[in-house]
Amino acid sequence: MVTEQETVYALAFGAHPDDVELSCGATLLKIMDEGRNVAVCDLTRGEMGTLGTQETREAEGSQAAKVMGYSERLRLDLGDSCIRSDRDALEQVISVIRRLRPRVVFTNPPDERHPDHAKASRLVSEAVFYAGLKKLSTNWEGTEQTPHRPAHLLHYMQYRHFEPSLIVDVSKTFERSRKGVLAFASQFYREGLTDRPETLIQRREFLSGLEARARYLGEQIGVLYGEGFSLPGPLGVSDFTAFFSEK
Ligand SMILES: [Zn+2]
DSSP: OOOTTOOOSEEEEESSTTHHHHHHHHHHHHHHHTTOOEEEEESSOOTTOSSSOHHHHHHHHHHHHHHHTOSEEEEOOOOTTOOOOSHHHHHHHHHHHHHHOOSEEEEOOSSOSSHHHHHHHHHHHHHHHHTTOTTOOOEETTEEOOOOOOSEEEEEOOSSOOOOSEEEEOTTTHHHHHHHHHTOGGGSOOTTOOSSOOOTTTSTTHHHHHHHHHHHHHHHTTSSOEEEEEOSSOOOOSSHHHHTOOO
């Protein structure tokens, strides 16, 4: 549990309860392995998902948080299938950013098959900027919050492939990240359950497809597994030799 005074290094937002684990779970584990705190915030309860009830998905999200080792998993209720980007929604996301004060924020990509993903991407991108405005006041449980603008915003890769700005070597954490993904058991194919509706994520091949992409991305940088990200702008390099110290 993160207290009011503490901060996390990374905060990962997802439109739906399993977005983060499916897209950047291995990178989050890598960050935690390097001794930094990570928190996750689901923007909706996933109540419009074809598979699993809201209660099931909430329990699965808690289980995923436990096996992954997050400092905290927060849940907003911005409306599955109708994520708003009005003032109220924006202030809720800003409040989460100002409470956890991350250096790095992860969120959905801007161009996606599921409209919620694109809407979430825009909402979080706007909140990351507005969270730094001194005259925009928000509060958390009645206490006035101080402004905070995260230093970096990264979009993770979901359904649509894009040319990544950077690929993280997740060879040591990819297998472990599967535990976080499999915590969302209601979403995936299971042998013997023949009456389930055919959804993209529910296909027998879905999880092996994810692994194939991680292998492909890893191949691009000469490692076993990789996760790809895009940046909304150029990445500044101050310590050149530290940045390019790896092979
Ligand atoms: Zn989603």
